[in-house]
Amino acid sequence: MVNFGKIKLISRSFTTLSSAPLRICVVGSGPAGFYTAEKILKAHEGVEVDIIDRLPTPFGLVRSGVAPDHPETKIVTNQFSRVAQNDRCSFFGNVYLGSSISLPELREMYNAVVLAYGSESDRSLGIPGEELAGVHAAREFVWWYNGHPDCRNLSPDLKNTDTAVILGQGNVALDIARILLRPTEELAKTDIASHALAALEESSIRKVYLVGRRGPVQAACTAKELREVLGIKNLAVHIQQADLVTKPADEIEMKNNRIRRRVYELLSKAVPPGHTPVLGQRELHFVFFRKPDKFLESDDRSGHLGGVRLEKTVLKGDDELVNQVAVGTGVYEDISCGLALKSIGYKSVAIDDLPFDNYKGIVPNVGGRVVTDSLQDHMQIETGLYVCGWLKRGPTGIIATNLYCAEETLACISDDINKGLLTSNSPKPGREGLLQLLDSRNTKVVSLDAWKKIDTEEIRLGHIKNKPREKLTTWEDLLKVASE
Amino acid sequence: MFISRFYRQGAHTIKSLIKAPAFIPKTSHIPVVHNRHLPALRHESFCSGAAKQDSEEGNQENQKINVTFVDKDGEETHIKVPVGMSMLEAAHENDIELEGACEGSLACSTCHVIVMDMAQYNKLPDPTDEENDMLDLAFGLTETSRLGCQIIAEPELDGLHLAIPSATRNFAVDGFKPKPH
Numbered sequence: 001m002v003n004f005g006k007i008k009l010i011s012r013s014f015t016t017l018s019s020a021p022l023r024i025c026v027v028g029s030g031p032a033g034f035y036t037a038e039k040i041l042k043a044h045e046g047v048e049v050d051i052i053d054r055l056p057t058p059f060g061l062v063r064s065g066v067a068p069d070h071p072e073t074k075i076v077t078n079q080f081s082r083v084a085q086n087d088r089c090s091f092f093g094n095v096y097l098g099s100s101i102s103l104p105e106l107r108e109m110y111n112a113v114v115l116a117y118g119s120e121s122d123r124s125l126g127i128p129g130e131e132l133a134g135v136h137a138a139r140e141f142v143w144w145y146n147g148h149p150d151c152r153n154l155s156p157d158l159k160n161t162d163t164a165v166i167l168g169q170g171n172v173a174l175d176i177a178r179i180l181l182r183p184t185e186e187l188a189k190t191d192i193a194s195h196a197l198a199a200l201e202e203s204s205i206r207k208v209y210l211v212g213r214r215g216p217v218q219a220a221c222t223a224k225e226l227r228e229v230l231g232i233k234n235l236a237v238h239i240q241q242a243d244l245v246t247k248p249a250d251e252i253e254m255k256n257n258r259i260r261r262r263v264y265e266l267l268s269k270a271v272p273p274g275h276t277p278v279l280g281q282r283e284l285h286f287v288f289f290r291k292p293d294k295f296l297e298s299d300d301r302s303g304h305l306g307g308v309r310l311e312k313t314v315l316k317g318d319d320e321l322v323n324q325v326a327v328g329t330g331v332y333e334d335i336s337c338g339l340a341l342k343s344i345g346y347k348s349v350a351i352d353d354l355p356f357d358n359y360k361g362i363v364p365n366v367g368g369r370v371v372t373d374s375l376q377d378h379m380q381i382e383t384g385l386y387v388c389g390w391l392k393r394g395p396t397g398i399i400a401t402n403l404y405c406a407e408e409t410l411a412c413i414s415d416d417i418n419k420g421l422l423t424s425n426s427p428k429p430g431r432e433g434l435l436q437l438l439d440s441r442n443t444k445v446v447s448l449d450a451w452k453k454i455d456t457e458e459i460r461l462g463h464i465k466n467k468p469r470e471k472l473t474t475w476e477d478l479l480k481v482a483s484e
Numbered sequence: 485m486f487i488s489r490f491y492r493q494g495a496h497t498i499k500s501l502i503k504a505p506a507f508i509p510k511t512s513h514i515p516v517v518h519n520r521h522l523p524a525l526r527h528e529s530f531c532s533g534a535a536k537q538d539s540e541e542g543n544q545e546n547q548k549i550n551v552t553f554v555d556k557d558g559e560e561t562h563i564k565v566p567v568g569m570s571m572l573e574a575a576h577e578n579d580i581e582l583e584g585a586c587e588g589s590l591a592c593s594t595c596h597v598i599v600m601d602m603a604q605y606n607k608l609p610d611p612t613d614e615e616n617d618m619l620d621l622a623f624g625l626t627e628t629s630r631l632g633c634q635i636i637a638e639p640e641l642d643g644l645h646l647a648i649p650s651a652t653r654n655f656a657v658d659g660f661k662p663k664p665h
Contacts, residue, residue: 072591079585224617259620398621400594403583 021088022047022422023430024413025110027097028117029053030060031399032389034080035406036114041086043414046424048088050110050431054096055149056446056478057454058084060118062399064148067175068190069182071468076399084448090431092438093446094479098351100443101434109433111422112384112413115354115363115370119346119395123361125167129295130342133157134305138172138343145179145200147193147471149478158203160301161338165308167292168343169212170220176341177208178229181282191462191469207283209335213291213313213326215243216267217250223262230270235284236277237270243288244268249315249324289313290333291326295340307336346395355382362394363387368409383421386412450482457481549642553580554600556650565637571597571646572633582648588633590614595632596622600645605630607640624649 024040026033029051037049057063059077066073084091097103097117107113122137124130134157143151164180166173179187184201192200212219216239219226230237244267246254254261267286277283290310298306310333313326348363350356355372357364364371370385388409389402397405416422429436438445446454454472461470472478548564553575555561565574572595575582583594596619599605605628611619615634622629632646 070591072586072589075587075589075591076585078587222617223620224614227613227617258625262616262620398592399585400583400592400621400623403585403594404623 020424020427021430022112022417022424023110023428024049024112024114025106025434026051026114026116027053027106028060028115028389028391029058029080029091029093030116030118030389031062031076031080031402032118032391032405033060033114033116034058034083035402036116036388036409037089038079038083039406039410040114040413041083041088043410044417048090048430050090050092050434051084052092052095052097052434054094054099054117056093056451056475056482058091058093058451064143064146066146067142067179068146068192069178069187071190073399091448091451092431092434093451093482094444095434095438100438100441103351103353105437106434107384109429109437110384111424111426111428112386112416114386114388114409114413115391116388117348117391119348119361119390121347121349122342123345123347125292125342125344127292127294129297129305132295132297132305133303134161134338135295135340135342138166138168138176138341139346141176141341142172145192145196147196147473149473149475152193152195152473156199157338158199158205160204162204163207163209163335163337164205164339164341165209165211165335165337166341166343167211167308168220168345169210169286170343171222171225173210173341173343174221174225174229176343177210177284178225178232180205180208181229181232181235181284183233188465189467191467191471193471193473194465195473205339207285209285209287209337211287211290211292211308211310213289214315214324215246215250215288216286217246217253217260217264218315218324219263219267219286219288221263222259223266226263226266229284230266232282232284234278234281236281238277238283238285239267239271240288241271243286247315249317253324287335289315289326291328293332296334298338305338305340307334308340309334346390348391348395360394363391365392368392368405368412383416444479444483446479446482453484454478454481547639549637549639549644551637551641551644551646553582553597554645554647555581556648567637567639569637570633571595571635571637571644572631574637575632580648582632584633590618590631590633593618593620593622593631596625596629596649597632597635597646598624598626598649599628599630599635600647602628604641604644607638608635622649 022044024047026037026049033051037051040047040049059080062074062077083089095101097106122139129135136154136156140151140154141156144154144156166176179200180203184197187197187200254264287310289312291313293309293311295305296307296309298304311328312331312333313328315324316327317324347361350358355364355370365387368386368388370382370387372380372382386409388406392409393405413422435445458469458471462468472481547567549567551563551565551571551574553561553563561578561580563574563578565571570588572582572584572588576584582597585594586592599608608630611630611634615631618631619625619629
């Protein structure tokens with residue numbers, strides 16, 4: 001709050017001196033967008049930053065990705081809210097780049113554009129049966145329980161099966177396992193979407209399998225999330241003891257990587273020796289050295305998932321510099337299940353007039369500067385176009401990774417300002433121009449004040465149910481409350 | 485959030501009250517290092533609730549230790565930190581740029597600091613599993629890394645030197661590899 005006051009003062013005294021500030025638009029209001037905006041505002045007193053988002057709500061994955069039972073992780077929104085309240089910063093929700101406004105139009109409005117719209121799609125496995133009912137991308141399931149308006153109606157079937165198979169062993173996979181297995185009385189106190197809570201309360205899922213192609217040393221999760229899922233009340237954890245045997249190459253991996261070492265340690269102690277599961281307990285099975293081969297159709301319900309066929313793998317390559325890779329052995333086994341969740345990675349979505357690397361699923365860039373051709377010889381920098389976050393480096397890392405990512409992108413912007421490549425000598429219409437254009441297209445912009453109405457209403461509704469927040473989960477509700 | 489912080493603050497205050505008679509305050513012999521003027525003023529007027537609570541609870545308010553923060557560019561800032569206060573709070577009260585995304589609730593690694601002296605590092609209570617889980621994800625982790633929110637000022641830590649790791653260097657130049665999500 002102290003800092004906020006100071007920033008306000010500085011910006012006021014500056015705007016009286018300068019007539020045309022440098023105008024920058026940040027696309028996407030998740031951690032990458034907000035950290036970039038914060039750093040630009042801090043580093044350059046004469047710059048105005050507008051943040052646009054396709055949703056009526058800000059904060060990206062902090063709202064729709066971070067699990068509802070991780071409220072501490074969401075505290076960072078306090079910091080982002082202070083950024084949004086800066087006099088030189090605006091938030092405009094319900095503005096969809098590529099639909100409400102095109103990229104060339106946006107670049108015409110601003111001196112610079114920073115793309116930070118993340119990864120809103122999914123990698124696919126490319127195996128038969130992915131289209132069966134009951135097979136979902138992890139992202140969809142996460143959006144569903146977090147009340148994202150685009151997955152409000154996902155309705156995963158939790159009633160006609162007692163088994164869910166999660167493909168992947170990263171933190172998203174562990175989040176999903178936890179949500180499926182955690183007592184719902186505990187979830188009821190979180191900001192979980194009410195439709196998801198209701199479905200979980202009636203869920204008949206008793207067994208969850210977490211499937212990884214490699215071993216416990218290579219599991220992609222972190223210790224915190226693993227510790228959490230292992231600590232769920234009334235849960236029997238199953239791990240094949242044989243899978244816990246390590247090879248010299250595993251030892252090297254652990255020696256070089258503190259996370260891998262600590263995760264392995266937790267997994268190796270997860271099942272106490274001589275442990276016999278209590279009848280009626282929910283079960284969590286860690287399945288290592290298996291890769292998905294195909295989704296099997298149910299015999300009883302046509303078009304529905306009945307199971308997953310897995311192929312056993314072995315690890316190849318024990319070079320110290322190269323990670324071990326899983327290779328199929330031709331030995332298969334099936335797990336019967338009515339729900340399968342593919343947690344194998346997110347993917348960014350391309351938009352018109354934007355260079356895009358389809359293989360990596362990112363925008364080709366050098367340190368955050370967008371380049372038109374990634375072939376070394378003909379690389380050309382798109383002046384005034386930058387990228388940050390998952391769209392820049394792929395869908396990995398934690399919230400804090402964006403801090404450093406934003407720092408790197410800021411360095412490019414600052415450099416271009418110093419070189420005179422970005423200058424307010426050619427004034428741009430900025431937010432006035434943007435709002436005018438959107439108005440002419442009947443796009444209802446959700447301002448920061450309008451978002452505050454949504455925020456207040458969600459907190460009020462949550463208070464009634466003894467939750468920190470009851471999310472509005474339909475576009476209609478969100479836009480209605482915003483315009484009240 | 486605030487409630488939990490109060491709680492923690494309270495616990496530390498009690499802990500230091502119990503320990504207090506055993507300590508000879510080292511600070512009294514060391515010349516006072518002045519804060520930059522403005523932050524010092526601000527400190528007075530924006531005194532946090534937790535700090536007020538301290539002063540009401542007894543004779544701890546006068547006991548402050550000297551702490552030096554070394555920023556990314558190697559620049560030093562000398563501050564006085566009341567016993568019982570975390571280094572994250574102390575940094576923020578003195579306008580030192582130390583991130584604190586989760587505001588001290590042990591859910592992020594953004595307040596990562598490096599204790600510059602091994603002897604001082606050894607005086608700190610061992611990190612909990614939860615702190616270690618977060619340190620796993622810190623950038624530029626060292627043998628003497630800790631989270632700023634978990635280092636609480638105690639009389640024996642007087643003269644503590646803390647380095648704020650250089651993020652840009654780790655990220656861009658040293659061949660940064662993203663950690664798994």
